[in-house]
């Protein structure tokens with residue numbers, strides 16, 4: 494089954510906003526309001542209250558009741574990806590990483606966009622070293638980790654990753670050994686490029702969680718479905734969660750998420766979860782121009798509150814028992830698996 498049915502209208506099958514299911518689910522806007530109470534300016538608080546009244550519900554009671562924390566021992570690996578480019582992956586990765594750090598997690602943000610690595614650009618950092626130097630044996634892994642003033646560590650510009658394919662067994666072993674120096678992180682967020690190309694899928698499949706970012710644009714939704722389809726084709730059991738970015742309202746976010754969840758269930762037999770949404774806000778662009786994350790520059794903004802909420806939900810969602818960890822992630826990445834996509838990667 495192709496995705497052309499999406500093009501007719503992604504919102505053709507709108508559900509009742511006030512059905513029985515809706516009674517059982519809570520409203521992200523309400524959570525946002527609670528979380529930001531006291532920090533909001535009067536006008537943004539009013540907007541959130543309005544959202545609270547009008548927004549459709551987002552989370553099921555079952556989802557809300559999850560309370561398993563991140564595992565203590567191994568780093569949880571979260572890949573952030575999308576079908577269409579430019580939907581806000583890097584912005585979401587950077588701001589989510591900081592929101593998780595604000596919630597007490599130790600976070601490593603890994604720039605996995607092989608083409609246009611720009612995590613460091615959003616943070617206003619000029620990296621001195623990158624992973625290529627590690628692969629070439631010129632630097633140790635821990636030498637390329639940049640500690641930022643935002644409470645997170647980053648590994649910038651992963652351009653060298655494609656070189657991993659050319660390593661000798663000995664170099665590969667050295668590289669993996671070096672990674673074991675990256676200790677103590679609760680979570681590693683990987684900002685990937687867009688699209689279902691092998692190098693993006695390669696960074697997605699070994700992750701513990703995959704967050705697929707979309708916007709309400711029909712093309713972004715269709716491409717998000719394409720990405721979900723590619724993931725499921727390789728790993729039926731993969732945990733996939735959605736972030737709907739640049740939404741004008743919570744209702745719009747829910748419509749987009751519901752549509753993707755419904756077609757994924759119907760045509761791919763997979764259960765995609767709705768992680769949350771981020772409001773479209775001019776402040777986000779302004780903060781990008783300033784090369785400072787919006788959760789830092791505008792902590793009282795609606796979009797920052799959304800990120801805080803998404804971070805809280807992630808913390809409260811279950812972690813796979815066989816969490817990969819950083820070394821495990823790269824081992825999986827480098828091992829030539831049985832699936833074609835993995836073989837083609839790097």
Ligand SMILES: Nc1ncnc2c1ncn2[C@@H]1O[C@H](COP(=O)(O)OP(=O)(O)OP(=O)(O)O)[C@@H](O)[C@H]1O
Pocket residue numbers: 575577578579580581582583584585606609685686687738739740771772773774775777778781796
């Ligand atoms: N919530 C938002 N509100 C307003 N503008 C946004 C929001 N999120 C992202 N943008 C805009 O979208 C642009 C693209 O964002 P970003 O670079 O994060 O996308 P991306 O998915 O990482 O792109 P690429 O596929 O090229 O890596 C930003 O420069 C910003 O202008």
Ligand SMILES: [Mg+2]
Pocket residue numbers: 582583584606684685686
């Ligand atoms: Mg990007």
